[in-house]
Amino acid sequence: GQQVMQIPQYQHVQEGEDFTTYCNSSTTLSNIQWYKQRPGGHPVFLIQLVKSGEVKKQKRLTFQFGEAKKNSSLHITATQTTDVGTYFCAGLYDYKLSFGAGTTVTVRA
């Protein structure tokens, strides 16, 4: 079945540094969504990408959808302590949304 692989599983970042989390699918996706879950909280929708090669920005967050619509990335610049949490990608294929395993981000002040 369709699977969405997400790496890395953990990301330890020095405050102020940049990092990227990656999402890869074995099949071409209809769209990809990104969510953030703070410790002890629930997943919160961040963004949805639909078009091939699409790039969207939200302040320090840059989301990208690959040309083949099989991969996506989330890049965070100048990491802050408020960025702590787990970031999930979720790919839509054949009317089914599959979540990646998430990247859990910790920040060293």
Next chain:
Amino acid sequence: DTAVSQTPKYLVTQMGNDKSIKCEQNLGHDTMYWYKQDSKKFLKIMFSYNNKELIINETVPNRFSPKSPDKAHLNLHINSLELGDSAVYFCASSQVDVGSPLHFGNGTRLTVT
């Protein structure tokens, strides 16, 4: 104003018991879901209802039975609870269908002892 609310927030119970989790959304969304998040934070879809009709029923033990009395409510009943059922259960809704962004509830942490 809570958009997707689920109760209870915590549920501690013994093996073999039956329990229910309730979920309500006031967003006017057509589709509601139940997700299970295990200890490794993996999110797995369990069920999805669109306008009270079951549209997704993943490989879930039949001890789990969802019920949607109307499109704003989706409850989850679990019979004969097992240790492996311990997890966080999230209710979610989306505006139209499965491809729409999800709005999650705060979760119910179920602990089976």
